[in-house]
Amino acid sequence: xxxxxxxxxxxxxxxxxxQQLLIGSAVAAGGILAYTVHRRRQVKTIPLGDGxxxxxxxxLSEDDKIYPFQVQTSDEEIQDLHERIDRTRYTDAxxxxxxxxxxxATYLKTVVSYWRHxxxxxxxxxxxxxxxxxxxxIEGLDVHFVHVRPPRRENQMVLPLMLVHGWPGSFxxxxxxxxxxxxxxxxxxxxxxxxxxxxxxFSEAPHKQGFDSLAAARVFLKLMERLGFxxxxxxxxxxxxxxxxxxxxxxxxxxxxxHLNMFMSTRGFKVLLSLIIGPYxxxxxxxxxxxxxxxxPYFEKNVWNLLKESGYMxxxxxxxxxxxxxxxxxxxxxAAYLLEKFSTWTDMRNRDLADGGLERKFGLDELLxxxxxxxxxxxxxxxxxxxxxxxxxxxxxxxxxxxxxxxxVGFAAFPAELMHCPKAWAQIRCRNIYSYTFMPRGGHFAxxxxxxxxxxxxxxxxxxxxxx
Numbered sequence: 001x002x003x004x005x006x007x008x009x010x011x012x013x014x015x016x017x018x019q020q021l022l023i024g025s026a027v028a029a030g031g032i033l034a035y036t037v038h039r040r041r042q043v044k045t046i047p048l049g050d051g052x053x054x055x056x057x058x059x060l061s062e063d064d065k066i067y068p069f070q071v072q073t074s075d076e077e078i079q080d081l082h083e084r085i086d087r088t089r090y091t092d093a094x095x096x097x098x099x100x101x102x103x104x105a106t107y108l109k110t111v112v113s114y115w116r117h118x119x120x121x122x123x124x125x126x127x128x129x130x131x132x133x134x135x136x137x138i139e140g141l142d143v144h145f146v147h148v149r150p151p152r153r154e155n156q157m158v159l160p161l162m163l164v165h166g167w168p169g170s171f172x173x174x175x176x177x178x179x180x181x182x183x184x185x186x187x188x189x190x191x192x193x194x195x196x197x198x199x200x201x202f203s204e205a206p207h208k209q210g211f212d213s214l215a216a217a218r219v220f221l222k223l224m225e226r227l228g229f230x231x232x233x234x235x236x237x238x239x240x241x242x243x244x245x246x247x248x249x250x251x252x253x254x255x256x257x258x259h260l261n262m263f264m265s266t267r268g269f270k271v272l273l274s275l276i277i278g279p280y281x282x283x284x285x286x287x288x289x290x291x292x293x294x295x296x297p298y299f300e301k302n303v304w305n306l307l308k309e310s311g312y313m314x315x316x317x318x319x320x321x322x323x324x325x326x327x328x329x330x331x332x333x334x335a336a337y338l339l340e341k342f343s344t345w346t347d348m349r350n351r352d353l354a355d356g357g358l359e360r361k362f363g364l365d366e367l368l369x370x371x372x373x374x375x376x377x378x379x380x381x382x383x384x385x386x387x388x389x390x391x392x393x394x395x396x397x398x399x400x401x402x403x404x405x406x407x408x409v410g411f412a413a414f415p416a417e418l419m420h421c422p423k424a425w426a427q428i429r430c431r432n433i434y435s436y437t438f439m440p441r442g443g444h445f446a447x448x449x450x451x452x453x454x455x456x457x458x459x460x461x462x463x464x465x466x467x468x
Contacts, residue, residue: 044403046249051215053198053206054140062137064226069133069144069202073125077376081331085116088332099343099356103336107355111339112332114364124369131178135202136226138219143195144202145223146171150182150189159256159462160229161190162220166238167383168338169445170201170373177451185459188466193227195220197239199382201373206382212389213239214400217246221254230254235458237261237446239386246400248407257434257465259410259458261446262417265425266302267396274424286424290438294413294420302419309344309418312337316387324381334380335371342367345444347416361449410435410461412454416443435461 052058093105135142150158161181163174171194181190196203197216206215220243224232233256236244241262248255265271274285279296282289295301315323327333343356350357358367374380395401409430413420415438423436437457442450 045252046214046246046399046403048218048221048250049214051139051211051218053208053211053215055207058140062140064137066134066136066226069135071125071128071133071202073121073376078121081121081375082116084329084331085112088112088330098353099340099351103340103343104354104356107358108332108336110355111335111358111364111368115331115335115368119365119368121372124365124372128172128175128369131175133202136223138222138226139215141198141206141219142204143198143219143223144171145193145195146174146178147227148178148182148192148194150184150191153184153189155187156184157188157466158191159188159466160193160224160227160232161458162193162195162224162232162234162244163447164195164220164234164236164240164243165197165200166236166240167200167386168341168370168374169238169448170370171196172201172370172373173445173448177447177455180451180455181458188459188462190233193224195223197243197383197386199386200379201377205379205385210389211386212392213242213246213386214250214398216243217250221247221251224254231256233257233259233458233462235259235261238444242390242400245405248405249400249403252407255407257408257410257462258405259412259461261412261414261454262444263411263421263426264419265421265428266419268428270428271425274422286427287422291420291422291424294415295422305348306418309348312341313387316384317391318388320384320388321381324384328378328380331371331375334375335368337380338371338374339367342445345416345418346449347443366448405430406432408432408434408461408465410437410457410464412437412439412446412457414439414442414444414446414450416441418444434464 090109091105093107094101098104131146131148133144133146135144137143150156163177165171165173174192174194178192178194181192183189198211198219199205216239231254234244234247235258236242237260241260244258244260245263248258270285274287275298277285278287279292282292287295312323327337339358340356342362343350343358346361347357350360358364374383409426409432411421411423411426411433413436423433426436427433435457437460439446439450439453439457442453446454
């Protein structure tokens, strides 16, 4: 009765135009809901297909063995880096501009000075090798991955979990969360696989056009099969969220659960209705007041901010080779291009700071190690091409956009993520949401920024799926 009274009071608080719009929207929603329920009952998966991305013609057979791999460096590689750094020409930063024009040139000199004189790449290579690395040939490409098993314990359930990175990150994003996930969590521990997307870090770049998230999903499904896993969990953010979602859409019978810290569902009548009614009567459209706080004013937070922050995406989705060539030969240019994202995407308020707030969440050794992975593997151009391949056509017309997600899903909604996706919007595509958590802090690079928070949410999600 109290909810009914609140609904009545809220309705009469609206203007007559808003009341008419609400009534009309509710009537239309009824018909659309009935149609949607009918469509959602139809189980549809994405065909697995096949591909060949190696150089030249596909051979009659492919080596399916898995080989150990180690990250390596040399004095010559480091000397070449230092010589290129020493030849850098800097521009002058605008006064009081912070990071609003991009990476602040004054602070860039500080970072580069540390890189040139204090950063120890050999020490970081040894750190990278503390976990086992491997490579295996799949669809013509050498696919790199890190594979970490938990210590053996009695009465412990060990569950396979694949973590997939995005751009401008790498497998290294997960080095903080790996020791947490492989610990015993009241009888549960994870055997973790962290692959590098082909074209990123130590995974071979595709030699042919068309390698998109669907192709990456298929390659990673083949990787899990090769490792002997018939059922497993998945987790991803950024490109990793799309790739792991595609994996779940292709072989839902293999995916026990899908955990995401980034998800987009911004089209459809339900979303439009939410944008109209949500700021006033959020509970009528399935929103919470926390959703309202994160979403609105919608244009400012989800349109204007994205326009200001997506320039990189437009050039990478259209002319990646041009964009990549601009930084492929300049270590300082590459560092500025990559690290600016670790500032803004962690918290957009960092744009007003002279140092971009970079060292509030990360150490320079951590940040420069990620840059060095791109630099030493010369993978910046091929990593950018992934945008081109995924935006060659309208994403809304792709088969994955029209295919539901039927596996158990868990969401960790971090407050500083680039776009907020309410649970009500996620339910448009996801039929089986087991958990949805408003995380207390953190942004786009969840595993890198807040490994304990993310690990805790993964564990609670898996325990719900396993019905512990």
